[in-house]
Amino acid sequence: KAGVTQTPRYLIKTRGQQVTLSCSPISGHRSVSWYQQTPGQGLQFLFEYFSETQRNKGNFPGRFSGRQFSNSRSEMNVSTLELGDSALYLCASCVEQGRTEAFFGQGTRLTVV
Amino acid sequence: QKEVEQDPGPLSVPEGAIVSLNCTYSNSAFQYFMWYRQYSRKGPELLMYTYSSGNKEDGRFTAQVDKSSKYISLFIRDSQPSDSATYLCAMNNNDMRFGAGTRLTVKP
Numbered sequence: 661k662a663g664v665t666q667t668p669r670y671l672i673k674t675r676g677q678q679v680t681l682s683c684s685p686i687s688g689h690r691s692v693s694w695y696q697q698t699p700g701q702g703l704q705f706l707f708e709y710f711s712e713t714q715r716n717k718g719n720f721p722g723r724f725s726g727r728q729f730s731n732s733r734s735e736m737n738v739s740t741l742e743l744g745d746s747a748l749y750l751c752a753s754c755v756e757q758g759r760t761e762a763f764f765g766q767g768t769r770l771t772v773v
Numbered sequence: 774q775k776e777v778e779q780d781p782g783p784l785s786v787p788e789g790a791i792v793s794l795n796c797t798y799s800n801s802a803f804q805y806f807m808w809y810r811q812y813s814r815k816g817p818e819l820l821m822y823t824y825s826s827g828n829k830e831d832g833r834f835t836a837q838v839d840k841s842s843k844y845i846s847l848f849i850r851d852s853q854p855s856d857s858a859t860y861l862c863a864m865n866n867n868d869m870r871f872g873a874g875t876r877l878t879v880k881p
Contacts, residue, residue: 664816693869695871702861702873702874705868705869716868718868752816761819762819764817766816
């Protein structure tokens with residue numbers, strides 16, 4: 661069974677640009693959550709999608725957005741990139757919303773210069 | 774004060790030692806408690822999860838939850854160099870909250 665797939669693995673962007681990250685959950689998993697991981701703040705919850713609807717949202721500015729497609733694949737978008745957005749962005753999938761058994765992808769390492 | 778507090782370490786132990794990793798939390802609404810292991814340049818991997826207070830054992834790993842003290846622990850017996858990683862505690866009510874992670878090194 662394939663795991664959670666995140667693309668791309670690495671990205672370098674310039675301040676002010678926007679970026680789109682992609683996550684394909686494990687087959688049969690309908691919930692996708694996104695996290696930002698930085699050395700200073702650790703793992704922080706961005707949002708969770710289930711059945712194409714955002715169910716929960718963390719404390720991030722509106723520049724961070726996401727969506728989920730009918731096949732459960734998800735994308736997150738960050739607009740007007742800032743240097744502080746440099747981080748590892750992780751996606752996790754669960755069978756259902758709010759389940760404890762979350763499986764993480766390897767992440768997308770975003771560097772903003 | 775953060776909702777979940779975890780000593781970031783680093784923690785270095787000799788092979789075969791018993792390792793104790795701990796987290797405290799402030800939100801009494803948390804119901805599920807998890808431990809994740811994260812190797813360098815990888816995503817976190819779920820090790821164990823428990824619901825409410827009590828102990829749960831899985832091989833060399835034991836998770837403990839004390840809801841009255843808002844304190845959770847992960848014990849690793851007979852630690853191996855392959856256990857060297859960052860260990861993250863996590864708690865779930867409506868969404869997941871993670872500790873900062875403790876970096877563990879097990880020396881041969």
